[in-house]
Amino acid sequence: MVSDNAMSLGIKVPVEKIERELRQLWEVDDARTNASLINLAVYSEAKGALATNSDMIREITREHSCRALLIGLDKNIEETSVRAWITAHCHLAHGQKSVCCEQIAFHLTGHSTGRFRNTIFAHLQSDLPLIFWWQGNLSDMFSESLYRRIDRLVIDSSGWDDVIVQFTRINEAIRQVNLVVQDLAWTRTYHFRLAIASLYDDLIAAESLKNVSKVKIITNPKHFASGLQLLAWFAEMSGWKRTQDLISDQEDSGSYRFCTREGNIVDAELTLEENSAPIGKIEVISGGVTVCVSREAGGKHLHHQLICDEHVIDIHGPADGDSSAELLADQLSRGGKNSLFKKILPTFFGMLEL
């Protein structure tokens, strides 16, 4: 069932008349500007997701003009049906002009992958890229005929039940169609990576990089994938190779062993803490030099620290957003083909033992 909040989805319209109804929506008020740079499809199989996602799209369209297609699928109802609603999200752009983005919401029941695909592809704006945000676990609706037509697939591996199973499917899709994948779990690490990069601009920190002996990462259990991706990035950029891992006897931590270009061994530990921020800390120890970036649970800033005897950097910087809407907006702002993420994937998959 669509939630009681279906009002926020706008006007209910017959599926075959969606485009006509949208045109009429614009004819009502010609003082508004209809804008879109992308087709943004948001797919969810969770109950009540359509209304929640509509609210989220309202936020995203403040910065990113798009045609939004919300798709909610209820596979528990056997009878196949499609219902559709249209609305527009309007914002005052730079305090001057009312800029609006169209939204079409579909509620589908029953199980038919072909109907699902056609529903989406029939309502795309031509020539604009299709960004497809798949929420939750990948189901059997995630098929090659779908992802072959997607320009960018957005996922959030933080919400997955089984990271290994899910990434196996992603890996397969990448190999099959060279799919461009953007994981919001990776976006969540952006300011941590920026902070680490900034701290290693320091000459003492840069010099210490060849003597790293230990890396410690703390994450919230839900954000295990973010922590592992952060570690994979650090190792990949440092030019380290995986070697025989240590055996951890603790359930809430993972240990990984790397070999540096100089032949030194680095032990990395990923600890899961219930009360941690999504990513709580990354600490890199090399002899007398410690580089640390941390965030308190609920904190809005990152704490950047470099400690080497009396040489200390201790400042605060911005933290990544926590909500999916903020992360997606950040990701869309950066654009591109996400080549860095692609680069770290082999190391990341290796640590997942895919």
Place this chain on the structure above:
Amino acid sequence: MVRQFMSNPFREDLVSRSRPEACTVVIFGATGDLTHRKLIPALYNLAIDGELPPGVKIIGFARRGKSDEVFREGLKDLNREVSRNGHDEEIWNDFENTVEYHQSEFQDSDGYRRLADRLEAIDLERGGKGNRLFYIASAPEYFDDILEHLKAAGLNESKDGCWSRVIVEKPFGTDLPSAQHLNEVVNQTFEEKDTYRIDHYLGKETAQNIMVLRFANAIFEPLWNSKYIKQVQITCSEHLGMEGGRGGYYDKAGALRDMVQNHLLQLLSLVAMEPPTDLSADGVRDEKVKVIRSLRQWDTPELVAENVVRAQYSAGHVHGKSVVGYREEDRVDPESMTETYVALRCMVDTWRWSGVPFYIRMGKRLPKKATEISVHFRSAPNVLFNAIPGDKDEGNVLVIRIQPDEGISLRMVSKLPGTTLRLEPVKMDFHYSTSFGKASPEAYERLLLDAMAGDATLFARRDEVEEAWKFIDHIHRAWHQSDAEKEPDMAEFVAGSWGPEEADSLLEKDGNTWRRL
């Protein structure tokens, strides 16, 4: 380019831009408006975006006696008002700890020696890395003193793989000899590669987009020549006059030297340049300077009279309010011969642009504020639809709006709906603000970061500045020569109108008209 610092693997692929390095930024003229309204908010916004390298220190150098605390308090108050990203107290607290105040006269050698000691102490604290970025934001009469004292104190020298750079604000000279003199002084102090002449127009998103539009899209470049383009217009219109005591400065400068010599000739060079061999600073600037060098020189009073129009505004109405004429403005000489409006017909004598006029106009007290470039294409042949009697010839026009309402539009001809064949121009329009909700960084943010990264692409090179002055000086000399009878006329127009009739006639001679903004 050989990097003097250790490579940082974590910077790779993080941002597609040269890497800014930690340094100490010394701002001369730190109590001025530019520092408070532009430079500090720009540095703060870089900090809040996580783009400012850690270890950056800022020293405000100025004459007034002030403590660090009082200086910071003043900066904070204004940052709250003007910062693009708002004001985050936590980030500001860290940021303001990097800001110090250094009191000294600009001509006091001891003040520079104390500055050198202070910088060394900061370098030691930072771990020995002594990169310095000197930003000369003082009044232009102090440029020489500051540069000479920096040299005397040894602050211009790059030591131990570190760098020492200087950013110089406009006006970069008032004519060719003064610009050459200033360049000599600068280059006796800093190498050209370490000299960054700022033109904030080049830091604007839309100015940067000109090259992208031309060279990242396949459809424009084949048409970007005299075969398909009939004329180009560059307009910078301001509705303001001499508010806030600006008359004192403006009456000495005038529209030609204040805007055309730098900003508008820079825009012209971006439109007319050949594709650079690469995107390096010199790759781009080599091509830009060729354009300025190819400008046909209006080097006699007759040629100036024929190709340039100067004017002053008289009393009129702007935005519904009565305004006084230029000569009645505060701090303006009642017999002033300074132009508040200038229109030029420029010819770029290259193979590509042979016979295509580039019109530039800049004026105060025009109906609205707008800067834009319009590229007017030649008409389609007079057959088929264009042969229909009564239908006006409406060629295609590509407009690049620099500010405000940044964007690009393309005018084309379309059939009016109906049973008869009637053609009308229609416009395809792209607005930055509509398509990208996020505010663009301020020009100073980008430019400061580039200077920290050693990327001079968006800064003017010595030869660009001097070539531009050479072109401008001929005009200025003709206007102010000793034989007053030969001086081209000073036209007049009513404030709030689109300039003098003489400016319209300038284009009519070529069969063109100014684009209506």
